[in-house]
Amino acid sequence: MSSAVSPLAPKKYPSMPEIDGVRIATAEAGVKYKGRTDLLAMVFDEGTTAAGVFTRSKCPSAPVDFCRSNLPEGKARILVVNSGNANAFTGKKGRVTTATVGAAAAKAVEAPESSVFMASTGVIGEPLPADRICEHLAGLVQKARPEGWLDAARAIMTTDTYPKVVTATVKLGDTDVTINGIAKGAGMIAPDMATMLSFVATDAPIAAPVLQELLSKGTGKTFNAVTVDSDTSTSDTLMLFATGAAEKRGAPRITDAKDPRLAGFRRALNRILKGLALQVVRDGEGARKEIEITVTGAKSARSAKKIALSIANSPLVKTAVAGEDANWGRIVMAVGKAGEPAERDLLAIWFGKIRVAHQGERDPDYSEDATSTYMKRDEIAIRVDIGIGRGKATVWTCDLTKEYVAINGDYRS
Amino acid sequence: MSSAVSPLAPKKYPSMPEIDGVRIATAEAGVKYKGRTDLLAMVFDEGTTAAGVFTRSKCPSAPVDFCRSNLPEGKARILVVNSGNANAFTGKKGRVTTATVGAAAAKAVEAPESSVFMASTGVIGEPLPADRICEHLAGLVQKARPEGWLDAARAIMTTDTYPKVVTATVKLGDTDVTINGIAKGAGMIAPDMATMLSFVATDAPIAAPVLQELLSKGTGKTFNAVTVDSDTSTSDTLMLFATGAAEKRGAPRITDAKDPRLAGFRRALNRILKGLALQVVRDGEGARKEIEITVTGAKSARSAKKIALSIANSPLVKTAVAGEDANWGRIVMAVGKAGEPAERDLLAIWFGKIRVAHQGERDPDYSEDATSTYMKRDEIAIRVDIGIGRGKATVWTCDLTKEYVAINGDYRS
Numbered sequence A, B: 001m002s003s004a005v006s007p008l009a010p011k012k013y014p015s016m017p018e019i020d021g022v023r024i025a026t027a028e029a030g031v032k033y034k035g036r037t038d039l040l041a042m043v044f045d046e047g048t049t050a051a052g053v054f055t056r057s058k059c060p061s062a063p064v065d066f067c068r069s070n071l072p073e074g075k076a077r078i079l080v081v082n083s084g085n086a087n088a089f090t091g092k093k094g095r096v097t098t099a100t101v102g103a104a105a106a107k108a109v110e111a112p113e114s115s116v117f118m119a120s121t122g123v124i125g126e127p128l129p130a131d132r133i134c135e136h137l138a139g140l141v142q143k144a145r146p147e148g149w150l151d152a153a154r155a156i157m158t159t160d161t162y163p164k165v166v167t168a169t170v171k172l173g174d175t176d177v178t179i180n181g182i183a184k185g186a187g188m189i190a191p192d193m194a195t196m197l198s199f200v201a202t203d204a205p206i207a208a209p210v211l212q213e214l215l216s217k218g219t220g221k222t223f224n225a226v227t228v229d230s231d232t233s234t235s236d237t238l239m240l241f242a243t244g245a246a247e248k249r250g251a252p253r254i255t256d257a258k259d260p261r262l263a264g265f266r267r268a269l270n271r272i273l274k275g276l277a278l279q280v281v282r283d284g285e286g287a288r289k290e291i292e293i294t295v296t297g298a299k300s301a302r303s304a305k306k307i308a309l310s311i312a313n314s315p316l317v318k319t320a321v322a323g324e325d326a327n328w329g330r331i332v333m334a335v336g337k338a339g340e341p342a343e344r345d346l347l348a349i350w351f352g353k354i355r356v357a358h359q360g361e362r363d364p365d366y367s368e369d370a371t372s373t374y375m376k377r378d379e380i381a382i383r384v385d386i387g388i389g390r391g392k393a394t395v396w397t398c399d400l401t402k403e404y405v406a407i408n409g410d411y412r413s
Helices: A062-073 A091-109 A130-143 A149-155 A208-218 A245-249 A260-282 A301-312 A315-322 A328-337 A368-375 A402-409 B062-073 B091-109 B130-143 B149-155 B208-219 B245-249 B260-282 B301-312 B315-322 B328-337 B368-375 B402-409
Strands: A022-027 A039-044 A049-054 A078-085 A116-123 A164-172 A175-184 A197-202 A237-242 A290-298 A348-351 A354-358 A379-385 A391-398 B022-027 B039-044 B049-054 B078-085 B116-123 B164-172 B175-184 B197-202 B237-242 B290-298 B348-351 B354-358 B379-385 B391-398
Touching: A022 A130, A022 A149, A039 A130, A039 A149, A039 A197, A049 A062, A049 A208, A062 A091, A062 A116, A062 A237, A078 A091, A078 A130, A078 A197, A091 A116, A091 A130, A116 A197, A116 A237, A149 A164, A149 A175, A164 A260, A175 A245, A175 A260, A197 A260, A208 A237, A208 A260, A260 A290, A260 A391, A290 A301, A301 A315, A301 A328, A301 A379, A301 A391, A315 A328, A315 B402, A328 A348, A328 A354, A328 A379, A348 A368, A354 A368, A402 B315, A402 B402, B022 B130, B022 B149, B039 B130, B039 B149, B039 B197, B049 B062, B049 B208, B062 B091, B062 B116, B062 B237, B078 B091, B078 B130, B078 B197, B091 B116, B091 B130, B116 B197, B116 B237, B149 B164, B149 B175, B164 B260, B175 B245, B175 B260, B197 B260, B208 B237, B208 B260, B260 B290, B260 B391, B290 B301, B301 B315, B301 B328, B301 B379, B301 B391, B315 B328, B328 B348, B328 B354, B328 B379, B348 B368, B354 B368
Parallel strands: A078 A116, A197 A237, A290 A379, B078 B116, B197 B237, B290 B379
Antiparallel strands: A022 A039, A039 A078, A049 A237, A164 A175, A175 A197, A290 A391, A348 A354, A348 A379, B022 B039, B039 B078, B049 B237, B164 B175, B175 B197, B290 B391, B348 B354, B348 B379
């Protein structure tokens, strides 16, 4: 397995502020990895609301089942996350594990089991030893402190080459509220959503149903618009927690998703989600380049997104970008195979601002040299105009390199 | 580009018999390649019937459009195929080229233009110089001879590392008839169907509508059940020609697809199609292993095939096989992402005869050593039982290696 950090990693990390009502602790539980943290507890004050979106896999992991069954209560007191073992496809043993960890976590925070959430990421099919997690829980709750967001992001990494954190501060009413997010994910990344875990917390006082609506709508153009390898994990989990602690500083309690005071918060949350999603793509296994794909002029936004994902998931497009080759013929191929309405002789394709094809053939003015220079960049923007409507969508992916094959050819062994 | 022959190439080629009524010639037209043949003419006697299936791409190549418009006549006198340039996404120029080549070919065989078929394979988006093809046509028709099937297969290769030929002889009524087939294809191989060209000819006297039904039905479990990289070409073309020459030796003329005398011929044709399709997979770009994926116990055959293709197209499954890693967790993932009915706790998975998982978890009796030994084989069979119905399907693919990335990262440049 490669240990080199992605060349697309952020040059520096933001200083992560505290979120009033959230405390964090990590431990080296030795679930699989040695000499690094692999267990995260995030403890929430009473009154914290919760929302979540999960993998659409028909074979979800045991923790996903566990979270889904607790989510209707909409209350969270603790989140427990381990890396190294996904507790997926572990049958009855998996359910016993989540029940055992759930009970121990509830006891540690002296709260109902329905306020416990958990996530696991790593190898599929290996039984997860509950005791290695349980023995740490009381201690973690005791030592949890408001700082440590970057440590939290590190503890949940698997093949990630860097921790992923984002923060924003925004007005809710006249009061500043903060949103912090962490994520992990590098391979098995595809809508919907990825071997992707992401946890976002805020001190804004927002009721659980409103939080759920914000999160569900926010994923469409963020986490559900990124793909590394078209493979959807059994474990994808994105959760949003709101402690409400800003209420005592004057922030209004929001109980209606249509409340106009939410507008700024919604935009900030969507930026957080997009920031985290892009960091996942930029850490795509073996990735050397980020690729932004915008499809315009499709029959509908849904059709545009399907075409964009067909391009983003094409191994031939992704290997061409890896080879710094502006092989727009493969983009035509990917448009064609998407099965969506398209008119060959109306297609236009751009790499950055260079139009390489229009009206169904090579652009006569297109300069191979300029395009070759453009393809050497770290961030490649591809735009395709279908020319038949007004549907538009943007998705993000990364290139497909030999390193991806190397990482995934030796992962388990 | 790699020039090493696939380790899965056939150890020897069959001796290809002549097909009465078919004559073959090849030339070095220099369309793109130098020092090798890149142009094939297959000339058919009067009375030859034709059938074809083509890519479902919304951006088909100019030759695909050309063939589609001639096919309703059901008559063939000449097939012209070039390699090195696909004449795809070439706009009006592409249509001018097919018209020019079509007229020259018709003139060379002194037959209507509607009896001309053509196919092109290679780079997309570059104008195809019609004159380089046209200048050879009269000479090719003149020198065409009944032998030379292996030469024909060689002339249509692009990234293929070996020519693909299959032959069979079968009774039609009491008379022996022969079926010969050639194919090319290595990357951009996916249902439906591939940068895949395949041409099959027989001396059996079979009416065009019957031929079309045989071919359309025959692809479901053959060419439409193979995938190399999930990328569907703009140029996929599979054609079947029947000269009818065996009629004078006593073979019955078949004008009804339900004719019981067709049974043996149909089976032989399907074997030919499967044999060619598997040769394409075994020459998948960078392939080191053939993977056969059988899904049983699905809700329907259609559902089984969708799940099987989800497994076959998963980069994570394919890289695991490349790494000789029996990573069945990734198979669970691929079943889960297919979106088809499945019940996690009823799943069972085999590598060869080794059951590695059942009832939703790791098989307690499964030997890692035996499985590791199995994974070293050239041909890997994966079976998944969904456990909820009787739907069954088999598809074939190959592993995903660093070589695939290398081949496709430098192809055009």
